[in-house]
Amino acid sequence: MTNGQTPTQPPTGKQKRRSRHKRDTTNLPPLELTERDVAILQSVGQFQLLSSKQIQLLFFRSLHKTRKRLFRLWEHGLLERRFPPVHLGEGTRPVIYTLAPKGARLLGSQGGLIDEAGERAIPKATFNRKASPLFYEHTIRRNDFQLALTLACRQAPNVEVLFWRQDRSIKDAVTFLNGNGKTPAILRKVPLFADGFFGLEVKDRKLYFFVEIDRGTTDNKRFLTKMKGYYHLWLQRRHVKRYGIENFRVLVVTTSKARMENLIQTAKKVRQGNGGSGLFWFTTFDRYSTDIPLSILGHIWKRASAGNGDDHSILD
DNA sequence: CGCTACTTTGGTGACTCCGT
DNA sequence: ACGGAGTCACCAAAGTAGCG
Known part of the structure; x- marks a missing residue:
């Protein structure tokens, strides 16, 4: 085509614009799938x-x-x-x-x-x-994360996504004794279904992450329970048995800095002096973008461990 | 084979329409 | 009001057919 005219479409005046919302299958040109x-x-x-x-x-x-x-x-x-x-x-x-x-x-x-x-x-x-608009918003957010990660690993040397899972195969429940030291502890079963679970290969290291997308709709109590679930997953070494992995971190992505600080304070309540200080990592949606994918591998993450205000990279 | 002309495919910018 | 998206016109590179 050199003159801008399509042979199958003679230039017969102005064409009526096709609707964006309703499919018009009349005179549909054949589609050759690539x-x-x-x-x-x-x-x-x-x-x-x-x-x-x-x-x-x-x-x-x-x-x-x-x-x-x-x-x-x-x-x-x-x-x-x-x-x-x-x-x-x-x-x-x-x-x-x-x-x-x-x-x-x-x-x-x-x-x-x-x-x-x-x-x-x-x-x-x-x-x-x-599906509800909230669910759409949530899925788009999760996809943005996965997409930024995928694109970043295409660009970054020596970093490879081993897998990404978000289906029922990562649905789990952790049972543990829940108590605050004041009232008697009770046996608690907490369901865990992360928004994503992925593995990275960095040079000769393998790193694994659960992703929790937080839209600010979960209250502190529910969030604490969920984090306790991950903590006991780690403590019981359930990740070794179930996924065959030796380490993991929980990445929490949320809406604002204030919300993040709030969640970090909540997550700090989880530990009971048994280690696991590097388990929970936090960032906000605006600190990475699919336009600049490498941002997601940058120093944008805050850890919930005591006295640690520095920003970290998930490759650290 | 090498040249030419034409076709195919994919990219861009400007304009205009669309739907809330 | 607003920005996405459909249409049009145009450009460029790659592929291909025809010919000497």
């Missing part, structure tokens, strides 16, 4: 949902091109799209893409995707249409 298209569908399935911006970071150089291609995949029913609510004075936000049933079937027919537990194929990864 390897990249399949990779996009796989990623959307794995992440559950991705914004056009996030998909660009993974697969394209140009956002313009990204939108065009995603629009075509949507037109052909392979992806679903959702429009986040618009707040006055903010304009629209990037479209959120999820895997459509047709896209899931297509992946299934190509051998599909197996989830981290090695069991479930991708069709169940199609996204629940009735």
Whole structure:
């Protein structure tokens, strides 16, 4: 094409703009799926949902091109799209893409995707249409974290993501004696289901992390209970038995500095003089970004150990 | 093989429309 | 009001067909 005209589309005056919200399948030009298209569908399935911006970071150089291609995949029913609510004075936000049933079937027919537990194929990864805005927000936040980590490890020498898990295979419960020294301790069973669990290989070291995304909706008491759960997971060496790993840390990402300080003070109450001082690490959403992925490997993390105000890198 | 012309594919900028 | 996104026009590189 040298003159800007498409042979199959004669220039007949001004075309009516297609709706962004309703699929118009009349005169739909055929779609030839590329390897990249399949990779996009796989990623959307794995992440559950991705914004056009996030998909660009993974697969394209140009956002313009990204939108065009995603629009075509949507037109052909392979992806679903959702429009986040618009707040006055903010304009629209990037479209959120999820895997459509047709896209899931297509992946299934190509051998599909197996989830981290090695069991479930991708069709169940199609996204629940009735998911709440809070859940969307939470998933987008988690994906931003995973995406920044993925992109950072592409750029950083000697750092590799060994795995990322966020499915039911990391659902666990820890039982321990819960007490504060004043009232009698009672046996407590705390469910643990991290937002993510990942491993990094740094040179010859292997590091493992649980990720907790905090949107400021959990009160201190529940947060303390959850941290106690992780602490006893560590104390009982349950991570060795269950995951075959020797070490782990819990990364908590939250909304603001004030909230973070509050959570750090809460986390400090967990330990009872049995070690584990480096277990809990904290940062805020604004300290890393997918635009500058290496930021997530930078010195942006605060530890909940006493008298330690320095910022750390998760590679430390 | 080497040259030319054309096609295909992917990228950019400007403009305009869209939906809340 | 606002910024995302669809359309249009255009550019550039790579691929390909035809020809001597």
